[in-house]
Amino acid sequence: MMISANLNTYLIIAVVLLAIGLYGMVQHRSLIGMLISSEFILNGAALNFMAFNRFTAPNPAVGQIYALFIMAIAAAEAAIAVSIIIAVYRKYQSEDPEEVQDMKM
C-alpha cells in the first residue's frame, strides 16, 4: 500500500497545516506574522480540494480550478493586507495587534 496514493494521508497533512496556521495566528505578536499563518490555513484548504479532486471527483478539472481560485484569493489578500498593515503602521508606529486594537489615535 503506497502511502502517497491514499486520500487520508493528504487529509491529515491538511489538518496539520491548519493546526500550524491556528497556532501561529493566536501566538504571533505581529500583524505580518498573522498574515503568514493565514497562508498556511489557505494552503491546507487548497490541499484538501486537490486531494478530493484526485481520488473522488467525477471531473478532475474542478479541484484544480478551485485551487487556482484559492491561490488568486491568497495573492489578492496578501497584497491588500500588507498595504493595510503599512497604513496602520503609519498611523500608530506599531504593528503589535494589541496596541492597535482600540483603533484610537
Add this chain to the structure above:
Amino acid sequence: MIVFEYIAEALFYAFVALTFAGGFMAIRAKLLMHAVLGLMVSLFGVAGLYFYLGSPFLTMMQILIYVGAVCIIIVLGVMIGNTPDQLAAKKLVGKNLPLAMLASTTGFIALFVATINRTEFTPAAERVGDMSIRFVGENLLYQYCLAFELISVILLTAIIGSIILARGGREGKTP
C-alpha cells in the same frame, strides 16, 4: 520498476517533511524574515504534494504565485517589523502560548479523529477528462467562466486598492 516506486515514496516523505519543517520554522521564528523563509519552504513542500496529486500545472502555479509572488509581497511588509535590537528589548513570542497550544491541539484532534473515523469516501462512478492543462483550460473558459472572470476582477480590485492604501511611503500622508 519497484525501485522507482521506492524512490517516489521517499521523495513524498521528503516533501511532507519539508512542509512540516517549514511550518514549524515559520511559527517558532523570532524574526519575521525567518518566518517568511519558513513559509517559502513549506509552500514548496505543498507544491511537491500537488505533483503527487497528479497536477504538474498546479505545482508550477504554486511555485510561481505563492513562493514567487506572495512571499515577496510579505517580505515587503517585513520592513516595518522589529529589528533584532528591538526584539531583544521586548518579548514578542510566548504571551499567548497556552491559548495557542489549546486552539491548535483542539482543532487538530477534532479533525484528526473525524478523518480517521470517517474514511469511506466513495470515488465517483465514472471520470470524464484527465488532469491535463488543456482540459483545465477548456473547463475554465467554458463551464467555469464565472470563476475565471471573478479571479480577474478580484485581482484588479486588489491591485488598485493596495496602491491606494499604501501610497505615500512609510512616513507619508494617509490618503
